[in-house]
Amino acid sequence: MKLTFSMVRVVLAASLILLVPVAAPGAAEPLNWSRLQQGTAQDISINADGQAYAIGLDGTPWRWDRVEQRWRRMSGSFRRVSAAEGNRPWAVDAEGAVRRYNGLWWETKDSDVADVAADAAGNVFIAKTDGSIRKWNPLRSEWLPVNGNARRIALDGKGLPWVVTTAGIIQAFDGREWTTLPGRAIDIALGRGNTAVIADADGRVRMFNRNGPRWEVVPGVNGVIAVAVTPDGGPWALTADGAIMITRPLVSDADQTEDQGAKDIKAPVATAQTVTAPASAASAIAAPVITPPPVSATPVVASPPVMPKPQQNTTRPETIDAAAISTTETITFTDTRKSAASIAIGKDGSVFGLDVGGKVLRWSNARQTFDSFPGSLVRIAVDAEGKPWGISALGRIFRHDGASWRQIIGAVGADISIGAAGTVMITDASGALYRLNDAGTAFARVSGNGVFIAVGPDDVPWTIRDDKLVQRCDTSPCTVLPQKAHSIDIGPDGSVWIVSDRNLLMRLKDDGKNFETIPTRGHTPSKVAAGPNGYPWVVTNAGRVLSSRYFERDETGDLKLAAGTTGGTVGSGLTAAVAGSQTSGVTFSKNMRFETVTSDVFSSGGGVDMISGRDGNIWAEVSNTLAYYNKATRRFVAAESAILSAGDSFYNFAVSREGDVWAYVSTYTQTVALYRERNGQIKEYTVSGYTPGGVAVAPDDTVYAIFYTGGNYYIYRKPEASETFTRLGNDGNPREVAVGPGNDVWIVSGDTNVYQWTGTSFAKRPFKGQTASSIDVGMDGTVYIQGTNNKLYKWNTANGSFDVVNNITVNDIAVDEDGRPWIAVDNTPTIKRVRD
Numbered sequence: 131m132k133l134t135f136s137m138v139r140v141v142l143a144a145s146l147i148l149l150v151p152v153a154a155p156g157a158a159e160p161l162n163w164s165r166l167q168q169g170t171a172q173d174i175s176i177n178a179d180g181q182a183y184a185i186g187l188d189g190t191p192w193r194w195d196r197v198e199q200r201w202r203r204m205s206g207s208f209r210r211v212s213a214a215e216g217n218r219p220w221a222v223d224a225e226g227a228v229r230r231y232n233g234l235w236w237e238t239k240d241s242d243v244a245d246v247a248a249d250a251a252g253n254v255f256i257a258k259t260d261g262s263i264r265k266w267n268p269l270r271s272e273w274l275p276v277n278g279n280a281r282r283i284a285l286d287g288k289g290l291p292w293v294v295t296t297a298g299i300i301q302a303f304d305g306r307e308w309t310t311l312p313g314r315a316i317d318i319a320l321g322r323g324n325t326a327v328i329a330d331a332d333g334r335v336r337m338f339n340r341n342g343p344r345w346e347v348v349p350g351v352n353g354v355i356a357v358a359v360t361p362d363g364g365p366w367a368l369t370a371d372g373a374i375m376i377t378r379p380l381v382s383d384a385d386q387t388e389d390q391g392a393k394d395i396k397a398p399v400a401t402a403q404t405v406t407a408p409a410s411a412a413s414a415i416a417a418p419v420i421t422p423p424p425v426s427a428t429p430v431v432a433s434p435p436v437m438p439k440p441q442q443n444t445t446r447p448e449t450i451d452a453a454a455i456s457t458t459e460t461i462t463f464t465d466t467r468k469s470a471a472s473i474a475i476g477k478d479g480s481v482f483g484l485d486v487g488g489k490v491l492r493w494s495n496a497r498q499t500f501d502s503f504p505g506s507l508v509r510i511a512v513d514a515e516g517k518p519w520g521i522s523a524l525g526r527i528f529r530h531d532g533a534s535w536r537q538i539i540g541a542v543g544a545d546i547s548i549g550a551a552g553t554v555m556i557t558d559a560s561g562a563l564y565r566l567n568d569a570g571t572a573f574a575r576v577s578g579n580g581v582f583i584a585v586g587p588d589d590v591p592w593t594i595r596d597d598k599l600v601q602r603c604d605t606s607p608c609t610v611l612p613q614k615a616h617s618i619d620i621g622p623d624g625s626v627w628i629v630s631d632r633n634l635l636m637r638l639k640d641d642g643k644n645f646e647t648i649p650t651r652g653h654t655p656s657k658v659a660a661g662p663n664g665y666p667w668v669v670t671n672a673g674r675v676l677s678s679r680y681f682e683r684d685e686t687g688d689l690k691l692a693a694g695t696t697g698g699t700v701g702s703g704l705t706a707a708v709a710g711s712q713t714s715g716v717t718f719s720k721n722m723r724f725e726t727v728t729s730d731v732f733s734s735g736g737g738v739d740m741i742s743g744r745d746g747n748i749w750a751e752v753s754n755t756l757a758y759y760n761k762a763t764r765r766f767v768a769a770e771s772a773i774l775s776a777g778d779s780f781y782n783f784a785v786s787r788e789g790d791v792w793a794y795v796s797t798y799t800q801t802v803a804l805y806r807e808r809n810g811q812i813k814e815y816t817v818s819g820y821t822p823g824g825v826a827v828a829p830d831d832t833v834y835a836i837f838y839t840g841g842n843y844y845i846y847r848k849p850e851a852s853e854t855f856t857r858l859g860n861d862g863n864p865r866e867v868a869v870g871p872g873n874d875v876w877i878v879s880g881d882t883n884v885y886q887w888t889g890t891s892f893a894k895r896p897f898k899g900q901t902a903s904s905i906d907v908g909m910d911g912t913v914y915i916q917g918t919n920n921k922l923y924k925w926n927t928a929n930g931s932f933d934v935v936n937n938i939t940v941n942d943i944a945v946d947e948d949g950r951p952w953i954a955v956d957n958t959p960t961i962k963r964v965r966d
Contacts, residue, residue, distance in 0.1 A: 161348065161364065161365070161377040161378070162377060163350040163351050163375055163376075163377055164375070164376055164377070165373055165374065165375055165376075166373075166374040166375075166376055169184070169201060169374060170187055170371070170372030170373060171184040171185055171187065171368055171372055171374055172185050172186070172187050172209070172355075172356070172368065172372060173185040173208075173209065173211055173356055173368070174211070174356060174358045174366060174368055174374065175211050175212045175213045175219070175319075176213055176319075176321075176358045176359060176360055176366065176380070177213035177214065177215075177248075177249060177250045178250045178287070178322045178361055179213075179250045179361070180196065180360065180361050180380055181193075181194070181196075181213045181217060181219075181250075182194035182213065182358075182380055183211045183212075183213050183219045183221075184201070184211065185208050185210065185211050185221070187372050188207075189207035189208055189209065189223075189224065190203060190204075190207065191203075191204040191205075191206055191207075191208050191211055191219070191221060192204060193217070193219070194380060196380060204231070205236070206221065206223070206229070206236050207223060207224065208221040208222060208223050208224075208229075209223060209224055209694075210222040210244075210245055210246060211246075212246045212248045212254075213248065213250075214230075214248035214249065214250070214252075214254065215248070215249070215250050215251065215252050217233075218230060218231050218233065219231050219248075220239075220246045220248045220254060221246070222243050222244070222245065222246050225241075225687075225690070226241055226242045226243050226244070226259055226690045227241050227243065228240045228241075228243040228256055230254075240264070240273060242258055242259045242690065243256050243257070243258055243259065244257045244258060244259045244280075244281055244282075244690075244693050244694060245257040245281065245282050246283070247283040247284050247285050248285070249285045249289055251289055252268065253266075253285055254266035255276070255283050255285065255291045256273070257280035257281055257282065257283045257293065259689055259690050259692075259694070260689070260693070261279040261280060261281065261295070261693070262278075262279070263275070263276040263277075263278045263279070263280050263283070263291065263293070264276060276291070276303075277308075278291075278293065278303065278308055279293070279295045279296055279297075280293035280294065280295060281294055281295060281296045281693065282294040282315070282316070282318050283318075284318045284320045285320060286302075286320045286324055286326075287320075287322065287324050288305075290302075290304065290305060292318055292320060292326065293318070294316065294317065294318050294328070296693070297910075297947060298314040298315060298316065298331060299746055299947060300312075300313055300314070300318065300328065300345075307762050308762070309762070310746055310747070310761060311338075311343065311345075312343070312745035312746065312787050312788055313328070313330060313336070313345045313745070313746075313788065314331040314746075314787065314829065314909070315328035315329060315330055315331065315336075316329050316330070316331060316355065316696060317329040317354075317355065317356045318357070319357045319358045319359045320359060321359030321361060321362075321363050322359075322361045322362070322363070323363060325337065325338075325359050325363040325365075326338035326359075327348075327357045327365045328345060328357065329355060329356060329357050329367065330345065331698070331829070331830075332830055333352055333353045333354045333355070333369075333370070334347050334348075334349075334351075334352060334354060335347070335348040335354055335357060335365055335367050336348065337365065341809075342788065342789065342809065343789075344788040345787075345788065346788075348377075351367055351369065352369075353369045353370045353371075354368065354369055354370075354375075355368055355369065355370055355696070356368040360376075360378050360380060364376065364377040364378025451622070452662070453477050453478075453479075453550070453622040453623070453662035453663060454587060454622050454624070454663075455623060455663055456621075456623040456624070456625055456663060456664045457623075457663045457664050457665060457679075461637075461648050461665070461666065461678050462678065463650055463668065463677065463678050464676065464677050464678070465653075465674060465676055466493075466498070466674075466675045466676065467674070468499055468500050468674075468675050469485070469486075469500075469673040469674060469675065470483035470485060470491055470500060470669055470673065470675050471483070471484050471485055471486045471488075471669065471673065471926065472484050472509075472510060472657050472669060473510075473657065473659045473667055473669055473675060474510045474511050474512045474518070474619075474659050475512060475619075475659045475661035475662075475667060475681075476512030476513060476514060476515070476516045476517075476548075476661075477513075477514040477550045477622045477662060478514065478515065478516040478662075478681075478683055479516075479661060479682065479683045480492070480493075480512050480516030480517075480518075480681075480683065481493035481512075481659075481661070481667065481681070482503070482512050482518045483510070483669075483675070484507060484508070484510055485500075486673065486924070486933060487506070487911075487912050487924065487925075487926070487949060488506045488507055488508050488523065489502065489505070489506050489949075490502075490503040490504065490505040490506065490507060490510065490518065490520070490699075491503060492518075492688060492692065494685055494688065495680050495681075495682070495683075496685055500675075501688065501692065502692065503518070503692045504692060504695040504696075504699075505518070505520070505528070505530075505535055505695075505698070506523075506699055506871075506910060507520035507521060507522055507523075507528070507699055508520075508521060508522065508523050508708050509521040509544075509545055509546050509708065510546075511546045511547055511548045511554075512548065513529075513548045513552065513554075514548070514550060514551075516683070517529065517530045517531070517532060518530045519546060519548060520546065521543050521544070521545070521556070521708060522699050522700070522701060522872065523708065523872075523874060523911060524542075524701070524705040524706070524872050524874055524889070525542040525543060525544065525559070525704070525705050525706030525708055525888075525889075526538075526541075526542060526699075526701040526703070526705065526872070527541045527542065527543050527546065527556065528699050528701065530695070532691075533694060533695065533696070534695060534697035535696070535697035535698055535699050536697060537702070537703075538566075538570075538571070538572075538573075539571075539703060540572065540703060540704065541572065541573050541704075542558070542704045542705065542706035543556035543557060543558055543564070543573075543708075544556070544557050544558050544559045544581070544706065544708050545557045545581065545582050545583050545708075546583070547583045547584045547585045547591070547619075547620075548585060549585035549586055549587055549589055549620070550586075550587035550621075550622035551587050551589055553565065553566075553585050553589045554566035554585075555576075555583055555585050556573060556583070557580055557582070557583050557593070558706065559706055559708075561579040561580055561581055561595070561596060562575060562579060563575070563576050563577070563578040563579060563580065563583065563591060563593070576591075577603065577606040577608075578593060578601075578603030578606070578608050579593065579603075579608065580593020580594055580595055580601065580603070580608075581593070581594055581595060581596050582594040582616075582617070582618055583618075584620045584626070585620065586620045586624055586626070587620070587624050588624065590602065590603065590604040591603045592618060592620060592626060593608065593618075594615050594616065594617075594618055594628075597614075598614040598616060598631050599611070599613070600613045600615050600618065600628060611643060611644075611645075612644075613628070613636070613644070613645050614630060615628035615629060615630050615636075616629060616630075616631060617629040617655075617656065617657040617658050618658070619658050619659050619660045619666075620660060621660030621661060621662070621663070621664040621665070621666075622661075622662055622663075622664075623662075623663055623664040624664075625637060625638065625660060625664035627660045627666050628645060628658065629655045629656060629668075630645070633654050633655055633656070633671065634647050634655065635647065635648045635649075635650050635655045635658060635666070635668060636648065637666075648666075650668060650676065653668070653670045653672075653674065654671045654672075655668045655669070655670060655671070656668075656669050656670055656671045657669040661679065661681055663679070665678045665681075666678055698871075700829075700871040700872040702872070704889065705872075705888060705889030706889060721936060721937045722935050722938070722951070722964050723964065723965040724938060724953070724962040724963065724964060724965060725962060725963060725964075725965045726960065726962050727759065727764065727765065727766070727952075727961050727962065727963055728764065728765035728766065729750070729757075729765070729766045729959050729960070729961045730765070730766075731755065731765075731766045731767065731768045732750070732752040732753070732755055732757065732766070732959035733752065733753055733755065733959075737752070737941065737942070737954070738750050738751075738752055738941065738942050738959055738961060739751045739752070739781055739782065739783065739942060740942045740943065740944040740952060740953075740954055740961065741783060741784055741785065741906065741944050742906055742908060742909070742944045742945050742952075743758065743784075743785030743786075743787075744784075744786050744787040744827050744828070744829055744831065744909065745785055745786070745787050745788070746787075746909075746947050747759055747785070748944050748946055748952050748963075749783070749785050749944075750766060750944075750954075750959075750961060751780060751781070751783060752959045754774055754779070754780050756768070756769045756771055756774060756780070756783075757769055758785075766961070771791050771807050772807050772810050772811070772812055773791050773793050773795065773805050773806075773807035773812055779795065779796035780793055781793070781794055781795075781796075782794045782823070782824050782825055783825065784825045784826050784827040784833070785827065786827045786831045786833075787827075787829070788808075788831065790806055790807065790808045791806070791807040792804065792806050792825050792827060792833060792835075793805055793807075794824075794825065803815075803816065804816070804825060804835055815835070815848075815855065816837075817839060817846055817855050823835075823836030823837065823838060823843050823865060824836040824864070824865060824866050825867070826867045826868050826869045827869070828869040828870075828871075828873050829871050829909050830850065832847055832848065832849050832850060832869070832873055833847065833848045833850075833855075834846070834848075834867050834869050835847075835848070835855060836864050836865070836867055837855070842863060843863050843864050844858075844860070844861075844864070845857070845858040845859070845864050845867060845875065845877065845887075846858060858875070858887070859887070859890070859891055859892065861885070861891060861892040863879050863880040864877040864878070864879055864880075864885075864892075865877075865878055865879060865880050866878035866903075866904055866905050867905075868905045868906045868907040868913075869907060870907035870908065870909070870910075870911045870912075870913070871909060871910070871911050872911075874886070874887070874907065874911060876895075876905055876913060877892060878902045878903070878904065878905050878915070882901040882902060882903065882918050883899045883900065883901060883902075884899070884900045884901075884902050884905065884915060884932075895925070895930070895932075896930050896931045900915070900917070900923070900931075900932050901917060902915040902916060902917055902918060902923075903915075903916045903917070903920075904916040904942055904943055905943075906944050906945045907945060908945035908947065908948070908949045908950075909947050910947070910948065910949045911949075912924070912925075912945055912949035913925035913945075914943050914945050915932065915943070916941070916942065916943050917932075917934075920939045920940055920941065921934055921935070921936075921938075921939060921940070922934070922935040922939075922940050922943065922951060922953060924951075935951075938953065938955070938962075939955065940953040940954065940955060941953075941954045941955060941956055942954040946963070950963065950964040951963070951964060952964075
């Protein structure tokens with residue numbers, strides 16, 4: 131990651147390679163995506179006066195000299211930058227400090243900052259690492275609080291902020307209240323004339339069409355992580371490998387001159403070579419913003435991790451590894467009084483976990499709690515440097531590189547483990563074992579088998595077979611031990627820990643064959659993770675976490691790392707089934723506090739059909755009245771849609787992230803058809819003329835619909851860019867469908883069982899089956915069902931079962947963008963949601 135900007139004189143208009151001509155939304159002339167051949171960057175900013183700044187991959191800030199048409203190097207090292215007034219940019223460094231350039235040096239203005247946005251009029255806003263927003267008061271040199279939440283921030287022509295929240299939601303501030311806009315984003319930029327551009331969650335550039343209102347794709351570039359806008363409304367974009375893509379150049383203006391303050395930041399110019407800066411800044415793991423590795427943009431390939439080799443015998447003295455020294459103390463446990471579904475511990479003492487919904491957690495010694503960490507997984511592991519790895523519900527494999535989640539492209543697995551020497555191994559759904567190659571790009575088959583895996587510091591895998599027997603796989607075939615278990619882990623000291631099939635915590639004896647019981651008085655173990663010196667942590671069958679030792683480490687960058695993490699754990703490509711539960715089969719029940727929301731827009735006497743729209747809103751329909759929940763007024767508001775007049779009965783509907791309404795409508799001739807309403811225009815969709823059943827829209831706007839054909843019901847899908855539905859597998863009889871991130875498809879069948887799509891077929895969830903009447907999946911992947919007993923259940927990815935919410939009965943459900951259930955409680959329009 132050393133390449134920064136070339137110091138060779140560059141004329142932008144002549145230095146580009148033409149790629150793809152595209153039409154901008156509402157533009158008379160098409161836009162031409164081109165790549166700037168000199169330089170790569172991790173962030174870029176342009177203000178209304180055409181001043182442009184960029185941050186190189188090594189953290190070096192650069193200023194575009196419009197007179198000499200070249201990049202000029204500045205001092206400092208940063209992660210984010212914002213052009214401001216008078217060539218006085220603001221920037222955020224790797225430690226979260228926000229600084230302003232005064233013409234001579236950078237002045238620190240605040241700490242714990244994730245992003246900064248300034249404009250040519252002097253307005254400055256920051257997004258803190260905790261998501262709070264502040265506005266700079268230059269008269270008093272202080273920050274004033276602004277209501278709202280943000281991870282990325284930009285300013286419009288009036289100096290008011292538009293933001294991407296910590297949940298990826300897009301919002302605009304009018305000076306009094308926030309308005310939620312459709313879609314999801316990872317970055318946002320605004321230009322003169324209120325041109326608004328985002329990098330969406332799928333890495334595409336979108337421009338805001340206010341007539342929609344909707345975000346419309348500007349095709350021709352993919353894998354985008356950051357955006358900017360020129361004064362004349364031309365979008366710029368940065369791809370995951372740092373390539374700078376532009377549609378309109380910043381040309382030289384002969385009438386403009388740079389002020390003296392700008393000249394003060396000039397550095398000696400090398401005329402014949404590319405200047406590189408030290409790469410040490412790029413390795414900081416506390417980055418509050420995106421730091422992409424140097425990989426090709428399409429497809430994005432995970433950058434290779436360092437794979438240390440186990441120590442070899444040598445005549446030289448070996449370095450003593452403190453974490454590898456086994457404790458001789460008696461193991462006793464402290465109840466942390468915190469909960470998790472599973473945990474994993476790194477050689478450095480970093481403790482990560484998953485909650486019952488699969489969301490990632492990180493333990494803080496200082497706060498004595500689990501802090502939220504971005505990502506959603508069903509299996510988790512921690513490498514020697516304290517970075518988490520994991521497997522998603524779709525079997526895709528991810529690693530955290532210190533700033534972002536990265537997918538191991540083309541790899542799927544069922545369980546994962548990382549040894550103290552750095553060896554990464556997985557099992558697949560068939561029980562085969564695989565080892566990650568030294569390049570960190572692919573897994574190779576190795577001898578051995580098992581459902582669950584743990585890797586020792588000597589690189590030897592231990593597994594639990596499908597008959598629960600423990601085995602050591604240093605030979606072929608593996609050596610089977612006379613012990614059954616359902617959880618296993620190995621510490622950096624080589625100690626092997628299991629939770630037996632009788633729910634006892636056990637440790638391997640020195641004979642390497644038998645296990646001894648370690649008491650956990652008053653608690654029943656369910657899972658185990660081993661840390662430095664062989665100290666274990668335990669998750670009990672009640673979900674409580676027990677610690678035998680708190681591992682001291684520097685936690686100062688943890689919250690900044692979490693706030694700045696990007697990339698997500700949705701991924702793309704292959705999917706696979708994940709290994710079965712590591713628990714003893716214990717399920718959980720929980721209580722939730724619900725409150726009634728105002729729904730007086732609906733007439734009484736009708737049942738509620740409720741869904742979570744991909745535009746970020748909760749929608750409901752009662753007796754052909756369609757409405758969405760307005761977050762500002764905290765009530766349902768009627769929505770006009772031409773689809774309501776397409777027939778006499780409106781039911782089973784979905785809403786895309788752009789606001790398209792998909793619905794089944796029974797016409798006056800008693801036939802049923804699937805319609806889409808977009809900007810007042812209606813279109814009918816059929817599959818060989820057969821009658822449809824149910825519909826759902828994925829977060830990427832892929833539409834899934836149920837059609838009746840050949841005497842049975844089948845799932846069909848239509849990608850956003852296509853107008854044709856094709857069948858998804860040959861599994862028959864679906865009646866309800868819901869889709870989560872990564873096109874995670876769930877159905878309720880005609881026999882009321884719940885199934886999940888594995889990539890090749892629908893698998894019953896859980897294995898013995900769960901009956902349901904309706905189902906919904908939130909944009910964070912949270913799954914809720916209405917049981918046939920009208921109870922509310924939540925899918926527990928760690929246990930592979932549904933947990934009952936035991937204080938409520940339901941008639942219909944929807945799951946909002948934060949994974950919280952909304953319910954209709956009876957056949958009247960009474961709607962409740964989980965209380966904030």
